[in-house]
Amino acid sequence: MGTDSRERMVRSAAYLFRERGYSGTGFRDVIAHSGAPRGSIYHHFPGGKAQLAEEAVRYAGEFLNAGIEAATQGEDAASAVEAFVGWWRQVLIKSEYRAGCPVVAVTVEAHDDAPQLAAVAAAAFDRWQDTLATGLGNAGVSDERAGRLARLIVAAVEGATILCRAHRDVAPLDEVVAELKEMTRLAAAP
Template identity: 30%
Template sequence: MAEPSTRDRILEATAELYRRQGMPATGLKQISAAANAPFGSIYHHFPGGKESISVEVIRFEGIRYGEFVGAQLADTDPLGGIPQLFENAGALLESQDYAEACSIETIALEVASTNERLRIEAAGVFESWLAGLAAWFGPLGLDDDECRRLAIVTLTALEGAFVLSRTMRSTEPLVAAGHGVQAAVRAAAGRG
């Protein structure tokens, strides 16, 4: 297998640092060291510096998380499997000592009011995830508006539960959120 390019190492290192400590706490020298890349290569690959890296990290992580979650959804029944998805997310978070979560969420929280370019990029990722979730609910026979509503409920429950779980150092919020989302899905399916 080929070694990742310098550019890819910079993106991967930045994404991991953002997941662990957030964007403001991450410096370019730290990124360079974590990526095992010469400092000058950051500006070679990302002429706009930290903002340019951040845009690419949002895109890179959006695709990566989308594919990871999509694979989980492919094997899950939306009428009965949602609690297990949330419990699995909790187990993964716990195995990482609550240090890593969704870097898109972290960036969005940090820049939503201060950097329009990054806010728009993060919003685009969230919209793509919502579209995927809405499509997952589609086979339940619900209309498009109800599928989108359930997608929003699911994503906000998951992202909010990540914040609480990391803060409380407990999977309890993720477990509770999974059961709450499952109840909302069953209620919608019963109405539909």
């Protein structure tokens, strides 16, 4: 069984978690969405749903981090905020406010029987924060302040995404982004 079906299942799990949550997504759903052969999911994920979720969170974390890295190469501190938010805005609108963050979905539903899920989610959040902090630092924000701002950006954007889903409107995200961009500009000012 090829890695192609394995990768499709991981991507499908991440996609489904962001719309249905961890508890609302089963192996059957992942198989149907990915088009992978039924037996392959048990072959590739002998650790069960928790193993699949772990890999889906890693995949989602790396996917978003790659976008942040690419967009934070400039000297404008606000571009780091824009990089983190642009993708979420598109996802919310395109999904008609059904999709959120798969990392958040797995985090809030991580159970005692799968403590590794919280650790993998924390690692994804930390990676985003580190990448954002580096971009902010490159734009002139002090290292100490860049780390705090990066954590604030991740927390604010994730919270705003939830508000957008509840209100079925991107206004909460747009408002949070405007404030974060202003804050980062001021932090980078000499």
